[in-house]
Amino acid sequence: MNPLKLGRASGVSAEDLQRHAAALAAALAAGAAQLDPVAAERARAVTAKVAGRTAHTGSHTVIAFAGATGSGKSSLFNAVVGSDVATIGARRPTTSKPTAAIWGDDPAGPLLDWLEVDNRHQVGTGGSLDGLVLLDLPDFDSRESANRAEAERMLELVDVFVWVTDPQKYADARLHDDYVAAMTNYDAVTIVVLNQADRLTPRQQQECLADLSRLLQRDGLTKAKVLATSARTGLGVGELREDLAQAVEGARAARTRLDADVRSVATALRHGVGDSEPELKGANTKELVTALARAAGVPTVAEAVRRDYQRQAVAATGWPFTRWVSALRPDPLKRLRLDPMEEKALGSREVRRSVTRSSIPEATPAAQAAVELAARRLAQSAGGDLPQPWAEAVALAALPSAAGRADDLDEAVVGTRLPGRRPMWWSVLGILQLLLALATVAGLVWLAAIFVVGWFQLPELPTVHVGPFALPFVLLAGGLALGWFLALISRWFASVGARRRSASARRKLDDAIATVADRSIVQPVAAVLARHRETRIQLDAAGATMPGAARRR
DSSP states (O other): OOHHHHOTTTTOOHHHHHHHHHHHHHHHHHHGGGSOHHHHHHHHHHHHHHHHHHTTOTTOEEEEEEEOTTSOHHHHHHHHHTSOOSOOOSSSSOOOSOEEEEESSSOOHHHHHHHTOOEEEEEESSSTTTTEEEEEOOOTTOSSHHHHHHHHHHHTTOSEEEEEEOTTTTTOHIIIIIIGGGGGGGGGGEEEEEOOGGGSOHHHHHHHHHHHHHHHHHHTOTTOEEEEOOTTTOTTHHHHHHHHHHHHGGGOHHHHHHHHHHHHHHHHHHTTSOSOOOOOOHHHHHHHHHHHHHHHTHHHHHHHHHHHHHHHHHHHHSOTTTTHHHHTSOOHHHHTTOOHHHHHHHOSHHHHHHHOOOOOOOOOHHHHHHHHHHHHHHHHHHHTTSOHHHHHHHHHHTOOOHHHHHHHHHHHHHTSOOOOOOOHHHHHHHHHHHHHHHHHHHHHHHHHHHHHHHHTTOOOOOOOEETTEEHHHHHHHHHHHHHHHHHHHHHHHHHHHHHHHHHHHHHHHHHHHHHHHIIIIIHHHHHHHHHHHHHHHHHHHHTTTSTTGGGOO
16 A cells, blocks of 8 residues: 555645644744754754745645665656656766756746756646656765755655665665664655666565565665666556656645654654653752741741740830830840831831841851752752753752842841731730839838828828738738739740740741742742643644654654
8 A cells, every 4th residue: 555645644734734833833942942952953944844845835746766876766767757857977976966857837936946956847737747846866875975965955855755776775774774764754755666676587576675675664664665666678667657646646745744854853852851740849849948948047037026025025014113124125126127117117018128138147058058958859859850951951940049049038038027916915914014013102102101200200190901911011012012923924925925926927937938939949940840841742742643752762
């Protein structure tokens, strides 16, 4: 069965081709510098070729005769054309420029201009070959490098390949290793001709054809058509004409070849892309946030919040006669330039972030090393199983500059609204302490008045007794004792509340640090993984007519 008629890619529609080419272009855009540069450049050339060739498709199919020196390629070309169009020389190399034979009335000038073929011959019209543009290429093994380069250039552009060999060179390593084996995806647009078969006996012909088919199977061209021809006797020329007519039928070959090009470069690029993307593990993200919090001085701020709470609690609920001592103690949050009152004065956290920085000590080398280690572990977890260029991109995304990171962390701390609400119990105990202080003062004044009256032997003041004790003494002693006891109780409440407020501040600060970690490290890493996923999906879409192509090797 002729692969040119029923090959696996022969049903490629214009929409399929454009979809595959668009997927390849999208993969190139998503893969960026992480794709192999040589394969990526080849893929860009293919996308350009698809655009150029489809602009000149019309009803033409470009078929090239390619072969080694002495294979009789030009003679076979003339036999198919029916006249001596191609020059046959006794001196080698002979063919130096492509020669074109055109069938049909549809103008092929723009297409041949795009192919840069100047030697043109109009054959005729009205036959099954109408629409065929047949090219005789320079020898691919020519001693002239310009001839070889021209043959290779044309092989990149044509729609169907006709490899012409002979009984002496059909197993040539150069033919198979450098050319045929590279055409693995192109067996639907490939014909292999054993020319000069008239030199062989019928049995020898069958043996050579079987051996040539075996070699093609080894090269990966499992469906390529193989036939024997002779330009001298006309053997197989009619069958070759029929195969060419089938290739021209429906003008499918151009799309088939272009789609094979797309699938081929997509396969080459796919080897540099993993089969899946790992998920960012929560444990590594948590380790990163913990390390960043330490580097940002979050423990220092949390401790300052605890001490500030205790200082304010003592000032609000302590013994009124000794509260002034707390005013002499430094404000922990003001020393760090994190005083909530400063934020109120500036008007908003955004304004505060823009005009001030904290006075938190810079991260120690150990804290900085912990951040880098956590970032590397995150990168290893996210990109360790990806191909090296992608793993390196993940690692680079996970390590922003230390200076920028320090500024982001400081802004996160400065911009966090620390808990500052006055608890209700401060007011209650503060009022009780004030009443006890008034009772103490009243008892002291009363006792002083009684002492003065007795000293000057004035009439005694009336005195009220509470049990065996005079009321002034009860007010003085009770006020002092209860005030001292209430101060002890308030300190205990303050220590509990300080721990809670410190924990609340720690949670708020950790959330702010987590936002920085997500914005500066996790999201860039996730963006690399997203590009990898998009590249993988698009490459698979570009090679969708070849399931598993990326993992064939």
